[in-house]
Amino acid sequence: MSVPAIDIDGLTKFYGDVRGVEELSISVSEGELFGFLGPNGAGKSTTIRLLLGLLKPTDGTASILGFPVDDRAAFLDVLSRVGHIPGDPRFYDDVTGRKTLDYFAGLSGDARRDELLDRFPVPLDRPVRAYSRGNRQKLAIVQAFMHDPRVVVMDEPTSGLDPLVQQEFYEFLREERARGGTVFLSTHILGEVREVCDRVAIIRNGRLVAVEDIDDLLARSGKVVTVQSPDSIDLADFDFPETIDARIEPDGSLRLVTSGNYDALVDALDGYRIDDLEVRETAIEDVFMHFYDEGDGGEDGVDVGDSAATDDGGDAEDPSPADAEESANA
């Protein structure tokens, strides 16, 4: 059996009393495009920092390509086959993009630099200080992939990219998968997961809620039924075992997510006058909302739309290494 590209086993990190992540276990095979989805503060960045050895776990282990992160000598060796896009890519501000890439090339190589720059062009001879947020992000993409890594770990990599560049990046990721590359993509944007991922782990409040095949998740997630009625709809009439979610919308309509039993639904509707009725496939947003709505929820809601991220996970305790190291591959 081949070694997983990424293996996370019982990984736990407490910042004092604050739970970063607890008992996280995830295995990602080589060639997978794996999504890691959670709302703000769920523990995504903590997981990535633990995985790359930038934070020390309270408990548990992680390895990349079979090399455990706590075996420092071996792990440093494997880092030359790993790419990393941090949540907030930072480079030395007064150094040009070209010199920045030269520096990283010296550490791990740059066989794909030109190809990547053609695809994600940046003003190479300007100091990074003068870069827009999007150009900084593109520089981080080029830096993360130019040494042709086998595994790339990315923390919200599309923030700051305009929609066209985002689409180009998604296409690039699909091509990477076709070449056998492994991608671990942390995001709070549902559309991103739907666009590119094969599987997704959903994290909330530091704990794993589910690990699912995207197609399976959608296939067994039933349908969304919306009913407009001049009558006042009683939710209790729609409490079938197959009901995944039922709510009355502000306009008084019923919105039901159901995995089946349409006979019971039709019977229940028989008591109401119907102005309009719509049945549609479950959107991925509905599926994930279901996970997030359960229990105590995250610090914040999941973002179903744009890519604006809130970084509330500072490094008060247990700070990460220096900025340059945060951005480094090796």
Ligand SMILES: Nc1ncnc2c1ncn2[C@@H]1O[C@H](COP(=O)(O)OP(=O)(O)OP(=O)(O)O)[C@@H](O)[C@H]1O
């Ligand atoms: N250095 C730190 N000291 C104390 N608490 C921290 C620290 N870093 C993160 N946390 C807490 O750990 C939890 C997980 O934070 P983390 O940054 O990993 O979440 P995230 O999913 O990456 O969030 P976001 O999407 O907002 O970046 C949060 O409750 C956060 O406040």
